[in-house]
Amino acid sequence: xxxxxxxxxxxxxxxxxxxxxxxxxxxxxxxxxxxxxxxxxxxxxxxxxxxxxxxxxxxxxxxxxxxxxxxxxxxxxxxxxxxxxxxxxxxxxxxxxxxxxxxxxxxxxxxxxxxxxxxxxxxxxxxxxxxxxxxxxxxxxxxxxxxxxxxxxxxxxxxxxxxxxxxxxxxxxxxxxxxxxxxxxxxxxxxxxxxxxxxxxxxxxxxxxxxxxxxxxxxxxxxxxxxxxxxxxxxxxxxxxxxxxxxxxxxxxxxxxxxxxxxxxxxxxxxxxxxxxxxxxxxxxxxxxxxxxxxxxxxxxxxxxxxxxxxxxxxxxxxxxxxxxxxxxxxxxxxxxxxxxxxxxxxxxxxxxxxxxxxxxxxxxxxxxxxxxxxxxxxxxxxxxxxxxxxxxxxxxxxxxxxxxxxxxx
Amino acid sequence: xxxxxxxxxxxxxxxxxxxxxxxxxxxxxxxxxxxxxxxxxxxxxxxxxxxxxxxxxxxxxxxxxxxxxxxxxxxxxxxxxxxxxxxxxxxxxxxxxxxxxxxxxxxxxxxxxxxxxxxxxxxxxxxxxxxxxxxxxxxxxxxxxxxxxxxxxxxxxxxxxxxxxxxxxxxxxxxxxxxxxxxxxxxxxxxxxxxxxxxxxxxxxxxxxxxxxxxxxxxxxxxxxxxxxxxxxxxxxxxxxxxxxxxxxxxxxxxxxxxxxxxxxxxxxxxxxxxxxxxxxxxxxxxxxxxxxxxxxxxxxxxxxxxxxxxxxxxxxxxxxxxxxxxxxxxxxxxxxxxxxxxxxxxxxxxxxxxxxxxxxxxxxxxxxxxxxxxxxxxxxxxxxxxxxxxxxxxxxxxxxxxxxxxxxx
Numbered sequence: 047x048x049x050x051x052x053x054x055x056x057x058x059x060x061x062x063x064x065x066x067x068x069x070x071x072x073x074x075x076x077x078x079x080x081x082x083x084x085x086x087x088x089x090x091x092x093x094x095x096x097x098x099x100x101x102x103x104x105x106x107x108x109x110x111x112x113x114x115x116x117x118x119x120x121x122x123x124x125x126x127x128x129x130x131x132x133x134x135x136x137x138x139x140x141x142x143x144x145x146x147x148x149x150x151x152x153x154x155x156x157x158x159x160x161x162x163x164x165x166x167x168x169x170x171x172x173x174x175x176x177x178x179x180x181x182x183x184x185x186x187x188x189x190x191x192x193x194x195x196x197x198x199x200x201x202x203x204x205x206x207x208x209x210x211x212x213x214x215x216x217x218x219x220x221x222x223x224x225x226x227x228x229x230x231x232x233x234x235x236x237x238x239x240x241x242x243x244x245x246x247x248x249x250x251x252x253x254x255x256x257x258x259x260x261x262x263x264x265x266x267x268x269x270x271x272x273x274x275x276x277x278x279x280x281x282x283x284x285x286x287x288x289x290x291x292x293x294x295x296x297x298x299x300x301x302x303x304x305x306x307x308x309x310x311x312x313x314x315x316x317x318x319x320x321x322x323x324x325x326x327x328x329x330x331x332x333x334x335x336x337x338x339x340x341x342x343x344x345x346x347x348x349x350x351x352x353x354x355x356x357x358x359x360x361x362x363x364x365x366x367x368x369x370x371x372x373x374x375x376x377x378x379x380x381x382x383x384x385x386x387x388x389x390x391x392x393x394x395x396x397x398x399x400x401x402x403x404x405x406x407x408x409x410x411x412x413x414x415x416x417x418x419x420x421x422x423x424x425x426x427x428x429x430x431x432x433x434x435x436x437x438x439x440x441x442x443x444x445x446x447x448x449x450x451x452x453x454x455x456x
Numbered sequence: 457x458x459x460x461x462x463x464x465x466x467x468x469x470x471x472x473x474x475x476x477x478x479x480x481x482x483x484x485x486x487x488x489x490x491x492x493x494x495x496x497x498x499x500x501x502x503x504x505x506x507x508x509x510x511x512x513x514x515x516x517x518x519x520x521x522x523x524x525x526x527x528x529x530x531x532x533x534x535x536x537x538x539x540x541x542x543x544x545x546x547x548x549x550x551x552x553x554x555x556x557x558x559x560x561x562x563x564x565x566x567x568x569x570x571x572x573x574x575x576x577x578x579x580x581x582x583x584x585x586x587x588x589x590x591x592x593x594x595x596x597x598x599x600x601x602x603x604x605x606x607x608x609x610x611x612x613x614x615x616x617x618x619x620x621x622x623x624x625x626x627x628x629x630x631x632x633x634x635x636x637x638x639x640x641x642x643x644x645x646x647x648x649x650x651x652x653x654x655x656x657x658x659x660x661x662x663x664x665x666x667x668x669x670x671x672x673x674x675x676x677x678x679x680x681x682x683x684x685x686x687x688x689x690x691x692x693x694x695x696x697x698x699x700x701x702x703x704x705x706x707x708x709x710x711x712x713x714x715x716x717x718x719x720x721x722x723x724x725x726x727x728x729x730x731x732x733x734x735x736x737x738x739x740x741x742x743x744x745x746x747x748x749x750x751x752x753x754x755x756x757x758x759x760x761x762x763x764x765x766x767x768x769x770x771x772x773x774x775x776x777x778x779x780x781x782x783x784x785x786x787x788x789x790x791x792x793x794x795x796x797x798x799x800x801x802x803x804x805x806x807x808x809x810x811x812x813x814x815x816x817x818x819x820x821x822x823x824x825x826x827x828x829x830x831x832x833x834x835x836x837x838x839x840x841x842x843x844x845x846x847x848x849x850x851x852x853x854x855x856x857x858x859x860x861x862x863x864x865x866x
Contacts, residue, residue, distance in 0.1 A: 063807060149818060159838050170796075175638075203527060237666075241840050256647075262672065262841045275539070285865030290865035374504055396858045408559055408861030415762030417555055417866065418857075430568050430651050430854035431672045432842035444840035447828075448806045453693030455700035 048232040053237020055185035058217035067134035073212035074130035078123040080208035091200035111167040122173040129177045131419040135248040135439040149451040166247035169197035182442035194226040230447030234259035258313035266425035269299030269380035271410045274369040276386035277308040291409040300413040312362045333362035381410040402435040458642040458843040465570045465595035468625035477544035483622035485539035490618035500539020503608035521577040532583040535791040542831040545849040551604045559861040567593030569651035576657035579607035586629045594853035644669035676835035679709030679790035680819045684779040686796035687718040701819040710823040713771040722772045743772035791820040812845040
């Protein structure tokens with residue numbers, strides 16, 4: 047099955063290579079309108095997924111992620127329009143040099159090729175990921191979660207119909223409709239057809255793809271994020287930052303999971319932050335519990351966990367070095383922040399913390415392609431190869447060198 | 457063993473993070489001088505490898521690759537000096553944006569981390585790869601071929617001594633001295649310690665690493681390169697280009713392996729090229745054999761082979777599309793060239809041929825970090841992720857986002 051889809055994906059890619067960025071953007075606008083026109087069909091398909099989710103006893107948070115509403119459908123359409131309006135990442139001359147007299151070398155951005163995108167739950171990701179991969183000139187094979195099967199299928203059908211109307215091959219966006227493990231395994235092994243796999247979802251999904259794929263993978267999204275409140279922090283600024291990072295949207299990967307506090311300010315600061323974090327379960331180290339005696343003691347496990355919930359681990363420590371060491375030990379390389387007015391501490395932290403995004407005096411919640419102005423994102427890379435941090439259109443391209451000579455020999 | 461080396465590599469990386477590029481360049485100059493000072497020791501070690509190679513009946517070409525001479529040792533020293541003189545690829549601001557009033561986001565180049573470099577035969581690669589990885593701020597674990605064991609050890613010992621004298625941790629360059637398969641397997645699975653594996657060597661090595669590694673790999677160097685002589689080629693330019701691409705250094709990956717010739721010019725061109733390629737064994741398709749009746753007929757296998765030798769496969773075909781299709785079928789995505797005076801054919805070829813480097817009217821031999829002005833190369837990537845084409849210092853870096861705010865929340 048994947049071989050069949052892979053061949054079609056490659057063939058579609060070949061056909062689309064002469065399309066202009068205006069044609070691509072026109073197709074994206076049509077895809078947006080198509081999603082609007084098909085709102086009823088999409089909502090009906092989603093209702094079927096919701097019915098099955100309810101029957102299977104899926105928890106409320108998961109059900110909320112799965113649910114589509116007219117507003118969320120409109121959101122997908124607007125996302126596609128926004129993608130259409132972004133500058134094309136293709137055919138950019140990234141570097142140029144005359145390497146011999148009359149022999150000019152250019153490095154030009156080109157599509158990555160065939161992208162395998164494996165994701166969970168939120169069906170609107172189908173439109174977002176499909177649109178971004180398409181805009182960057184790629185062919186994408188989408189493999190959504192089985193809980194969103196009907197929703198994903200109706201969305202992808204709509205996208206494909208609009209692409210066809212716009213003169214593109216439908217096979218630039220394909221959805222795997224077989225949910226068996228065997229097909230997922232095939233997808234992960236299909237080095238002949240797929241240039242890169244991007245998993246987006248929970249730690250279980252990411253880990254499974256990393257361990258089983260032979261196709262190159264871009265690791266995304268596990269976010270065990272930290273905020274360190276330095277002895278020289280402005281404590282008035284610190285409280286709202288922590289509230290924002292923990293409470294605004296606790297389920298996302300850029301939410302803070304562990305608060306590190308310098309011992310010199312812990313006595314003053316921790317009671318304040320507890321008051322502000324009402325509704326958040328706190329789990330603290332021994333020193334924290336001395337200051338906040340009624341909270342639970344944190345285990346090593348707690349410091350290693352991405353709660354993705356209204357839970358916060360707290361550790362009191364003695365220096366910026368100890369904070370860096372803790373993050374090195376427990377962090378996932380996603381987003382970490384220092385709150386301090388001391389420039390040396392700030393620059394030590396940004397230099398030594400080896401994470402995709404490092405902050406000074408700001409909430410970790412800004413780690414997001416939209417916030418960075420990338421116009422959406424395909425995921426947040428926590429690895430160092432190819433892309434690190436929020437991945438937008440540029441990260442969905444590769445490059446090619448083109449050398450034009452006049453009979454040059456070496 | 458790899459765990460032990462990996463820990464040391466990571467620890468060394470941490471220590472070196474505050475070194476300036478001037479300190480790095482100073483150490484590289486000292487490493488160059490150290491190689492010169494140790495010339496006798498290195499040549500003696502190499503003599504031991506050569507003795508064993510001779511005993512084991514290694515072929516002449518391999519023996520030549522293994523051999524070190526005073527000139528080759530001096531070449532290593534000069535290579536290190538050239539690397540010292542290159543601009544540092546680190547701490548470059550690659551992108552900058554004020555994403556909220558007073559909240560500035562910067563994308564900054566940083567080291568990749570710990571690089572595992574697996575290579576064969578030529579011992580001078582130890583100095584070249586070690587120097588490039590070091591210059592880009594990385595820690596490298598070198599795993600050379602067992603045939604070059606004594607040479608590699610003496611070179612790496614010399615580099616490490618110079619690093620130590622310059623105030624750097626020696627563990628920024630380590631050599632695996634255990635040649636067992638078990639250790640190679642450990643290296644390929646060490647995701648906790650190693651950020652990326654770069655294999656450089658023959659197809660067997662590359663394939664084995666790609667199939668067995670869990671650490672992300674940058675695929676390098678298999679070069680089944682093509683030159684297509686179009687109906688509208690300037691045949692006078694074409695002959696020296698093909699001679700250069702095939703004969704100047706047939707063992708390297710950017711040498712041409714298959715010549716594609718348009719049928720309209722084959723009758724005139726093939727006898728000329730045969731005359732110029734004296735000493736090269738030609739293997740042609742049926743149409744070629746009609747024109748050059750005394751050459752051997754090429755098999756499908758021949759078109760799929762990187763001969764790395766004075767052998768050239770030849771196919772006669774009917775259009776630039778057929779040439780592109782042949783390259784799609786048999787090429788390795790390394791370097792391919794079209795010889796034509798027709799602009800449309802040239803741009804069709806450069807657009808549709810999906811290779812790292814695509815040429816118009818030039819020899820494929822220019823695919824080389826040195827030629828591109830990168831000051832050496834760690835390898836030539838034939839994959840699309842992270843790096844494609846010759847990989848210099850820039851390709852040995854990753855990036856980090858740094859956001860400095862004033863109490864910003866989302």
